[in-house]
Amino acid sequence: MPATKPRPNLRIGYGFDSHEFHPGIPLKIGGVTLPYDQGLGGHSDGDVLLHAITDALLGAIAAPDIGALFPPSNPKWKGADSVVFLGEALKRGRNAGYAPANVDASLVLAAPKIGPHTAAIRARIADLLGIPADCVGLKAKTPEGLNLQNTAIAHVVVLLEAHKSARKKKR
């Protein structure tokens, strides 16, 4: 019997993130700036959705998480564009021989309403991940019973598929 199983063709990843609303900063969700009088503070530009997608991608290949790769304590990442983190996660996935197949996300926040921006956010994420927009699921829910009126939360699952070219090269 072989010591290790062959590399799987599919890998699933899960990511979670949360940020607090603060007045007077831009609100970025999924790489899109939304019109609102408050934004998300904390790590980088506070893009809660891109952070959760990044962690899902990293988790799928069992890589270190976003906080380990881009420590919030490092001033370099203050206000940084979270697209940079997503790019690094995609690169690590590619190097491991995988590319995203589809992603599904749930946002939990009291305001603003995400519905009018869902199409724009899905299109942006699809573009960043190199997949069709109909492979990007996005739901927004209000924090019923959670008592988190000032917080934005994102849950994300992503499916990675083995690159055919990478498979050929390796075997």
Ligand SMILES: [Zn+2]
């Ligand atoms: Zn975050």
